[in-house]
Amino acid sequence: MMKKIQRFGAAMFTPVLFFAFYGLTVGLSLLFTNSDILGSIANKGTAWYNFWYVVQQGSWTVFNQLPLLFVIGLPIGLAKKAQARACLETLVIYLTFNYFVNAILTLSGSTFGVNFNLSPGVTNGVSSGLAMIAGIKTLDTGMLGAILIAGITVYLHDKFFEKRLPAYLGIFQGSVFVAAIGFVVMIPTALAICLIWPKVQGGMGSLQGFLSSSGVIGVWIYTFLERILIPTGLHHFIYAPFTLGPAVVPDGIVAYWAKHLPDFATSTKSLKEMFPAGGFALTGHSKVFGCLGIALAIYATAKPEKKKIVAGLLIPATLTAMLSGVTEPLEFTFLFVAPALFAVHAVLAATLAATEYAFGVSGYFCDGLINWFALNWLPLFKYHPFTYITQIIIGLCFTAIYFFVFRFLILKFNFATPGREAEDEETKLYTKADYKAKQGAAVENKREVVEGSQALQFLQALGGSENIDDVTNCATRLRVSVKDESKLAPDSVFKKAGAHGVVRKGKAIQVIVGLSVPQVREEFEGLLGSE
Structure with missing residues (x-):
């Protein structure tokens, strides 16, 4: 079971990796069409504005089509054979599923507690529970629906793709056979979703209210679990419902933040007040401020004759963590030799995020500095300078805390972090x-x-x-x-x-x-x- 869960968590990365580039282009396009920052050149109707408007519309591709992205992307990591075929089968079956849901709710939406006459999306802050998927009006199952259908399809694909049929039925072999079985399976699946999902949406609404009001404690618990589970690969199941699903805001934190960035960029209201869900998107603070302190501690405790080679490992790994938010190259340099340090890291990361949130820091800070500049600091600094100054001051204080705590523990317990290995052990750090x-x-x-x-x-x-x-x-x-x-x-x-x-x-x-x-x-x- 653990192997299957880890495989699923790994598959999630296939579509998620697109977020870095498209999130960056969204942030830049919003910045370059903001006349408050750039002046009259960014006024609507200018050639400059028109160019970046076109760029901006293309930048929304990933965020506007997240379910389709996951439906097509997950089979790449999940299917054990013929992954390209599995992607096509999953897309066909997912569309079939949504057409079935559309038909069922068109005929008797009230029976399932759904007002199918409402417009898809959010109106006046209230979600209709409906969405448009590839032009199909259907229930807004978001990432969870996409993941469910992808999982079912991959199971059918692995079981039936290579099934041999009699010669006279040969045309129905392979992908067609998988799609045919999926067609039949999707009828009861669509009916079950129509029965269950409206109740799930009601529960999600209650969960959003609870987590949004849980404050600092909720942020601490969330961040701790997201960090401590990294070695197991199960951290995907902690952050995915928040960042990609509707656990705290419709469409997930990633899409919601990007879509509402123009509103945040022109309001003097507190970011925490406008976007309380941002407390669950502060995990990047440990990647920027925490990893810097860890790297400095490892370097400071290395043997003098090994400091240069340790620096060769730490500098690129730390820059990767701070700029892009990918921390594993750095974290795994000490995880294997001193697992206790990783536990301390999780505690400090949670405390850092909770402290930032307590002092009013909110936004989308899941990744590294590139993300921070494009989606937070540059477009929002004009109206929220104090928030970001506070963020940097607290972050640098925690860099010092990380450094002294890690340095103390490494020396106290003589952890064999890079540069402190025994003389007879090879110290080969590849640059x-x-x-x-x-x-x-x-x-x-x-x-x-x-x-x-x-x-x-x-x-x-x-x-x-x-x-x-x-x-x-x-x-x-x-x-x-x-x-x-x-x-x-x-x-x-x-x-x-x-x-x-x-x-x-x-x-x-x-x-x-x-x-x-x-x-x-x-x-x-x-x-x-x-x-």
Whole structure:
């Protein structure tokens, strides 16, 4: 069960990765069409305004079509075979499902407690519970509906895609057969959703009110769980209902914040008052301020003769965390040697977010500084300068707290963080230059590229293709299920191949690769197929 849950959590990253670029373009386009900041050049009707208006409309693509994005994207990570076919099948079945819901509610919406005559979306702050999906008026099931249908379709795909039918029915094999079974399955599924989902929407409304009023305590608990569960991969199930689903605001925090940014940018009201749900989007504070303090503590406690090589590891990892919000390259440098430090990190991260919220900081701060500038500071600083000054002051105070706490614990308990290993242990911290040197040498001979590839080295270290049961990935980790964990090579072999580390939980193995993991996984699967 844990393996399936982790696989699902990893699949969530496939569509989520689009948020970084599209969120950035949304923020920039809103900034460049704000005449309060740029003056008359940004007035409606100017060539400058028209250009950025076009850019802005394209930037809404991901946020306006989130359910479709997840329906198509999830099978890439979930399906065990023919993922491209699974994506097409899921789209067809999802659309079929929504047409069934539309038909049922058109005929007897009142029977299910749904006023199907209302307009989709939110009117005067009140959600109708309806949405338009690919031109279909249907129940607003959001990400949960998309995930449900994608999960059902992938199950049908893995079970029936390779099913052989009699020759005279050959035209119905493969994707058509999966879609036909899905068509039948979607009729009771649509009926069940019509019965259940309106009640779920009512419960969501109550949950939104509770969490919005839970204040600092709720923010602390949420942030702590989101951090502490990262090693298990289960943190996706904490943040997804908040950032991508309607747990606290319609459409999720990501889409809601982006769509209402023009309103926040022209109001002097407190951001916390206008957007109390922003307390659940402050997890990026530990990525910027916390990771800086952690890196400084690790560097300060390293042995003098190893400080340069430790800096080679920490500088790119810390910049990655602070700029993009991807923390795993840094966090996993100390997670394996000192798990207790990770627990302390989770506590401090939760305390930092709760403190910021208590002092009025709100907004969309789930990622790194690029996100902060584009979607918060630049468009909103004119009307909310005190909020952001307060944010920076509190953040830097916590950088100091992180530094002194981590430094004290590392020295007190003699944790073997990078640069503090025993003399007989190899200290090999791979930098970007090392990677480029290795890649450059490999290019000299095409055969060497194949035989010396990172994916092949990982495959060999994992016991070969015959020992692989399943493979997927998240943002930075290659997740592999093996048949016999005793066949795995030591961690040092993985590190020589460029891994940041390895997490071993029985037959569930996580190889910490970095941001290039999608390419590594694709090559890894290609090697499995070729063998």
